[in-house]
Amino acid sequence: MYHRVGAEAVDPWNLCVSPERFEQQIELLARRRAAVDLGAFAGEGVADRTGSKLAVTFDDAYRDNLEVALPILERHGVPATFFVISDALGRTREFWWDALCRAVLESDAVPTALEITLGGRNHWFTINDDSATTRAATRWIADREDPRTGRERLYMDLWNAIVLLPPAEQDVAVDAILLWAGMPLAGPESRRPATREQIAALAGHPLVRIGNHTRNHPSLPDHDAARQRDEIAGCQRALEDLVGGPIDRMSYPFGRNNAASGHIIAELGIPVACTSYPAAVTRATPRHQLPRMQVLDQDGDRFARWLRDDHALLEGKA
Ligand SMILES: [Zn+2]
Known part of the structure; x- marks a missing residue:
């Protein structure tokens, strides 16, 4: 799970990975042939830990995902999912x-x-x-x-x-x-979300899939089922219109979800949904509760050790 590829001096949620380190991490996944599309997690064969099943995701569709991360993903042929907050597209202010x-x-x-x-x-x-x-x-x-x-x-x-x-x-x-606080209302452009045009242009991109991240990024369990449905189904419709095809994946804002969220996703026929619970997927993992691990701003060697030594997700020598 990534959010931003960029640098910030203050980053209380560890959202940023620098472009240099991101490229080292993606280069490792490419060299080890370890990256798959998240859609593979809808099936059964993903949980045998053969070291070849890591899916790259980005939450919130910050513009740096398209402007900085995408060229790196393309250079190394690594697939990724961008989870988009549909009502935030084209926003000219920060989240x-x-x-x-x-x-x-x-x-x-x-x-x-x-x-x-x-x-x-x-x-x-x-x-x-x-x-x-x-x-x-x-x-x-x-x-x-x-x-x-x-x-x-x-x-x-x-x-x-x-x-x-x-x-x-x-x-x-x-x-x-x-x-x-005496701060200007306008934040830096680098923190803005992507535009509708940028997301629409990704339709049919061989490495990119667009996913549902709700209309407004609410904490879903704090809202009733009707409001959750408006957030999830509304985003689904907006993104399907934008990319001209079905959206088959979801990421819960803040990783938070409850039974109502799961029902709505099942009704909409979305096969996989991601939380932010840090673990690996196993055969027993419900497909609407996929855990994800947040990648930190660390160099390629440390990233490899983290995957291999801490989580047994990469085989052999890094
Ligand atoms: Zn988010």
């Missing part, structure tokens, strides 16, 4: 999680208190240490470490509140937080 990161973690200094309305309720947050005026010296990884500073705690509290809001309110909230 809310990137805007929140820029406001709270990338700004030089922020006020020590924030009053904000989220979901119709007033919230009052304070930063009680010197992190409001001093940025953390070392990288913090949000899904592995507890917040170390007041500013990191504020980031997590806001993240956990904003993830539950409707999309329009998410944008309003992060705009208010950017203003509070």
